Amino acid sequence: MAGRIKLLIDELVRLRTRRNPKVEPFVRAHLVLNGLDPDAYHLASEDDPEKIRLLENMIRDFQRR
Amino acid sequence: MALVTLHSTQNDPGKAMQELRDGLRGLSPRFLLFFASSAFAPDALGAALRATFGAVPSIGCTTAGELVSGRMLKGAIVMLAMDEAELHSVAIATIDDMHDRERAIAAVDRLASAVGIPAGDLDPGSYLGLVLQDGLSVAEEAVMEALGTATNVPFIGGSAGDDVKFRATHVFVNSEPRTGAAVLALLKPKRPFHLLKTQSFDVLPETLVVTDVDEATRTVKAFNGKPATQEYARVIGVPVEKLESRFQSNPVGLVLANGEPFVRSPQQIKGTDVVFYCQVKQGMSLQLLQARNIVEDTRRDFAAKVREIGGCRAAINFHCILRTLELEQKNQCDAYAKIFAEVPTVGFSTYGESYIGHINQTSTMVLFE
DSSP: OBSHHHHHHHHHHHHHHSSOGGGHHHHHHHHHHTTOOGGGOOTTSBOOHHHHHHHHHHHHHHHOO | OOEEEEEEOOSSHHHHHHHHHHHTTTOOEEEEEEEEETTSOHHHHHHHHHHHHTTOOEEEEEESSEEETTEEESSOEEEEEEETTTEEEEEEEEESOTTOHHHHHHHHHHHHHHHTSOGGGOOTTTOEEEEEEOTTSSOHHHHHHHHHHHOSSOEEEEEOOOTTOOSOOOEEETTEEESSOEEEEEEEESSOEEEEEEOOEEEEEEEEEEEEEEGGGTEEEEETTEEHHHHHHHHHTSOGGGSGGGTTTSOEEEEOTTSOEEEEOEEEEETTEEEESSOOOTTOEEEEEEEOOHHHHHHHHHHHHHHHHTOOSEEEEEEEHHHHHHHHHTTOHHHHHHTTTTSOEEEEEESSEEESEEEOSOEEEEEEO
C-alpha cells in the first residue's frame, strides 16, 4: 500500500489551519521535527505503520474536546 | 502596566527572595517567572519563594547560568514579574511523567479548561505558552510533540540546567521543586508579544541521512549507510580522530523549506556512534552547518526584530549552554550580554531550547511589545 502518509498529512494540515491559515508554517515545522516532512511524501510513498499511527494520533488529539 | 525584571546575587535564598521582593517597589505580581542557579538547594529556594511571594502563580527552573539586562551571571536568581494590568489570565500545569504523551496532552487540556476554550481553538496570537523541562530527562521531544499536537499555541522555553554538573536539574511549579517533570504556563498578555529564534550557522550543501538510529538514546549509528563517525568526519573533511573537536563549529541541522535550520548538536562519540543532545529520527535528512559569530548574528537579529515590532518593553531569553560555553571560550560574554543592555531582560543558559521541538545552539526569545 502507498500514499496513506501523504493523505494523513494533508488532512492534519487542513484541520489545523482551517480557522487560522497563518499557523501553517508552525504546523509544517512541527511535522518536520517529528520526522514527517510534508514535502517528502507523495501518493506513491510507501506506507509506514509507525508514521501512520503517529499521524492518526495527531489528528485525533487535535480534534478532542 | 508593569512588567518588571529583577535579579539577586545573594546566595542565601531567603535574602535573595527579599531582594527580589524589594525590587518590585510595591507592584503586586500576578505571575512570576524565575531562573535560579543550581547552587541553591531546591527545597530551600522553593520555601523562600513561598514565604516571600505567597500564592502568586509562578514557574521556574535551575540553570547553567543566568542572564539579565546587560549581564551574564553565575550563582544568581533572575525573575520576571507581571502584574494584573499586564495579563488577562494565567494558568499553570505540570507534566509529572514527561515520557507519557497522554499526560502532556492532558496538561494542555487543563490549561485550556482554565481559560474556558478548547485547546485546539486557542488563538496563538493571543496566548503565550511557556514550558520549562527537566534538562536531564531525555524526554523533551515527547513533551514538545504532544504540546505541538494539542494546540496551535507555540510553547517556548528551555530545559533546566545544573551548572554543567549533569547530576540533577529542577523545575518549580508554584514554588514546589520537581524532577522528571515539565511545567507549563499559559498566559494571555494584554499587550502584543513576539517570538524570535536565532542561531549562528551557515547551512552547507553536505547532507547526512540518518540510516540507523536509537531514537530513545539520541544515538546515531549510521549516516548515509556508513558508520556515523566515519561519514560525519568525511563530510566535514577531517580524520575521524578530529571529529569531536569539530562538534561545536559543525553541528547538523534539520533545514526547513524556507532555509531555517533547527540545530541538532552532537554531544559525544561512543565507538563509531554519535550521541546527540536532541533526538534525530530514522530517515531524517540533516545538513552540515558551519558556525558564524554568535554576538554579531544575535545583535543583528535582535535589533531587526525590535525595529520590526516598534520597540520592546522586556524580553525572555532561552540561551543554549553550548553558546554560553563558546562565548566564554572566546571571552565574548560581556559583548553578548550588552546586546540586551537597553531592554529589561531575563534568561538562562539552558540544556536545550523548546520551540516547536527540542532544539540546540539557539537564543530563543519572547519579546513583549
